[in-house]
Amino acid sequence: MRGSAGAILLAAGQGRRLGHDKSITAIAGRPVLSYGLGVLLQCGGIEKVVVTVREDVRQEVLAWVQREYGKESGRVEVIVGGKERQDSVLEGLKALGSGVEWVVVHDAARVLTSVGLVERVMASAERTGAAAAARKMTDTVREADEMGKVVRLLDREGLWRMETPQVVRSEVLRSGLGKAVSGWWRE
Amino acid sequence: MASAERTGAAAAARKMTDTVREADEMGKVVRLLDREGLWRMETPQVVRSEVLRSGLGKAREGGKMVTDCLAAAEMVGVKGVLVEANEPNLKITVPADWALAEAWLGAAKK
Numbered sequence: 609m610r611g612s613a614g615a616i617l618l619a620a621g622q623g624r625r626l627g628h629d630k631s632i633t634a635i636a637g638r639p640v641l642s643y644g645l646g647v648l649l650q651c652g653g654i655e656k657v658v659v660t661v662r663e664d665v666r667q668e669v670l671a672w673v674q675r676e677y678g679k680e681s682g683r684v685e686v687i688v689g690g691k692e693r694q695d696s697v698l699e700g701l702k703a704l705g706s707g708v709e710w711v712v713v714h715d716a717a718r719v720l721t722s723v724g725l726v727e728r729v730m731a732s733a734e735r736t737g738a739a740a741a742a743r744k745m746t747d748t749v750r751e752a753d754e755m756g757k758v759v760r761l762l763d764r765e766g767l768w769r770m771e772t773p774q775v776v777r778s779e780v781l782r783s784g785l786g787k788a789v790s791g792w793w794r795e
Numbered sequence: 796m797a798s799a800e801r802t803g804a805a806a807a808a809r810k811m812t813d814t815v816r817e818a819d820e821m822g823k824v825v826r827l828l829d830r831e832g833l834w835r836m837e838t839p840q841v842v843r844s845e846v847l848r849s850g851l852g853k854a855r856e857g858g859k860m861v862t863d864c865l866a867a868a869e870m871v872g873v874k875g876v877l878v879e880a881n882e883p884n885l886k887i888t889v890p891a892d893w894a895l896a897e898a899w900l901g902a903a904k905k
Binding site: 745748750752753757762764766768770771 | 808818819835836869876
């Protein structure tokens with residue numbers, strides 16, 4: 609990738625649907641966020657990774673990163689994320705500073721992501737300015753109310769489920785986030 | 796089955812947790828959808844046999860495609876209900892699903 613890249617690993621989620629903060633809970637013997645962090649550190653072109661976590665676990669995560677990565681932990685910064693996802697991305701951008709040209713945003717909850725996928729999205733962003741991992745919808749989609757009462761059937765043709773990593777020029781992301789006011793913004 | 800007994804037709808479904816976009820075959824984004832209220836349909840789907848039979852018959856006569864049993868039920872005016880699947884219910888669809896299912900089933904056996 610031409611120009612340097614920095615990554616933001618989002619691990620400050622509230623875990624509302626899971627019922628607890630999932631970022632440092634062990635899965636298959638390692639903290640959830642360790643999988644994404646390991647992958648991002650291995651990607652060609654990514655110089656620095658900022659991990660956004662909940663305030664109450666920041667010290668614990670920081671200590672873990674230093675233990676786990678030793679000297680390489682100098683490429684990792686652990687910061688407190690914001691209330692919403694977009695706030696965390698903005699905090700991450702600030703921490704990355706103006707030195708990086710590209711930003712790779714990734715959800716820590718995606719524990720199966722490969723280095724290859726991140727690098728593919730980075731290569732695609734380089735050609736187009738912004739790119740994201742996504743998956744074609746394979747299920748039929750319906751609109752229904754909270755009780756499950758069906759409202760309507762959607763045509764799934766052409767629908768994609770958005771995932772991460774998502775790669776954007778840092779300047780574009782910064783001005784885009786500046787414009788977005790709180791509300792529906794999720795990516 | 797219990798839910799279908801009350802309403803006439805029911806299907807397992809899952810609330811959409813990802814953002815949804817419409818894009819062309821090349822992945823070029825067309826528009827952003829509001830994921831609120833969107834559910835991904837799964838199976839099992841349970842319908843009164845009479846309703847399914849006449850719904851599928853009507854679909855065939857009209858040359859209409861019905862993507863699931865609730866759509867068949869709707870052909871004859873029966874509105875189904877979705878039952879939230881809050882446990883893994885993976886369907887093997889693309890090659891990557893195979894490894895995932897195998898790992899899950901292997902781990903579950905232990």
